[in-house]
Amino acid sequence: MASNVRPESLERITTPALAEKFITEQLEALRQQIGDKKVLLALSGGVDSSVVAALLIRAVGKQLVCVHVNHGLLRKGEPEQVVQVFRDELGAELIYVDAVDRFLDKLAGVEEPETKRKIIGKEFIDVFAEEAKKLDGIHFLAQGTIYPDILESGPVKSHHNVGGLPEELSFELVEPVKFLYKDEVRVVGKTLGLPDNMVFRQPFPGPGLGVRCVGAITRDRLEAVRESDAILREEFAGAGLEGKVWQYFTIVPNFKSTGITDGKRTYEWPVVIRAVNTVDAVTAEAAELDFQLVQKIVRRITSEVRGVNRVLWDVTPKPTGTIEWE
Numbered sequence: 001m002a003s004n005v006r007p008e009s010l011e012r013i014t015t016p017a018l019a020e021k022f023i024t025e026q027l028e029a030l031r032q033q034i035g036d037k038k039v040l041l042a043l044s045g046g047v048d049s050s051v052v053a054a055l056l057i058r059a060v061g062k063q064l065v066c067v068h069v070n071h072g073l074l075r076k077g078e079p080e081q082v083v084q085v086f087r088d089e090l091g092a093e094l095i096y097v098d099a100v101d102r103f104l105d106k107l108a109g110v111e112e113p114e115t116k117r118k119i120i121g122k123e124f125i126d127v128f129a130e131e132a133k134k135l136d137g138i139h140f141l142a143q144g145t146i147y148p149d150i151l152e153s154g155p156v157k158s159h160h161n162v163g164g165l166p167e168e169l170s171f172e173l174v175e176p177v178k179f180l181y182k183d184e185v186r187v188v189g190k191t192l193g194l195p196d197n198m199v200f201r202q203p204f205p206g207p208g209l210g211v212r213c214v215g216a217i218t219r220d221r222l223e224a225v226r227e228s229d230a231i232l233r234e235e236f237a238g239a240g241l242e243g244k245v246w247q248y249f250t251i252v253p254n255f256k257s258t259g260i261t262d263g264k265r266t267y268e269w270p271v272v273i274r275a276v277n278t279v280d281a282v283t284a285e286a287a288e289l290d291f292q293l294v295q296k297i298v299r300r301i302t303s304e305v306r307g308v309n310r311v312l313w314d315v316t317p318k319p320t321g322t323i324e325w326e
């Protein structure tokens, strides 16, 4: 049984030079462990799985098979970026699975937040396991486990993940960043040449935009979440707030209100904006922002996002409000 305690010899990775040293050692260890066998990885495009993919591509090249499951709940441009960076630029063996209809059909009419999470988690494992079954000769399963995942106790993990793996996925594990903290994973990712918007991205929940499309997910409201999120991120980036505000995103609730556009009454959804600062996500404060920026974002969202006539800004601290709405 491999140890789950960070070795004392592992220096805290704070500089590119220390990251280079870690990368060199890991490449050697990965080649030793894997030999000429094949490795499977679920590549979401998040920091952890992206860094694991980049390490494995360097270590064993085409022996790595990446599977990217597009469940329809990713942010605008994310699935495309995964394909571009890993298949086109790094030459990875990448299977892209368009599972959008499958997920949205399963979620249709489901209102309860934890049930939505469970469906998304289970469906993800099912799709991934089906892809794994189609492949021959896989010996290892790579995972982007990081040290806080190991240190965190049961309840947090069960909130964020979906229990054990099915038999189809019972391969030997490869976990090259399991002793690293998030900031160290980012330094390693940057040193490996991954794009900044992949390495320094804000936290994004596993169930993705699904928990921001309140209640039963519909395609039109989900599109409003995705488009408003893209506008918010673009405006925050333009204002130099990327990496300065801890987490920011939009929510589309399942109610409508009256408004007016071009002299005509409308009855449409609001977009809720949440922008928070926190140290550990246990407590959080609404980020203080320039009011002109706020007004610009409101103008853009109400004029560019279909089906939206109003914007609300959620300034509730945690507690009492959680960061996400579901």
Ligand code: XMP
Pocket: 117, 159, 160, 161, 203, 204, 205, 206, 207, 247, 281, 318, 321, 322, 323, 324, 325, 326
């Ligand atoms: P809350 O909403 O509980 O969120 O204040 C705290 C942090 O956790 C993220 N979050 C999740 N991450 N799966 C995840 O991987 C989830 O189901 C989930 N729910 C919340 C949230 O985005 C915030 O950063």
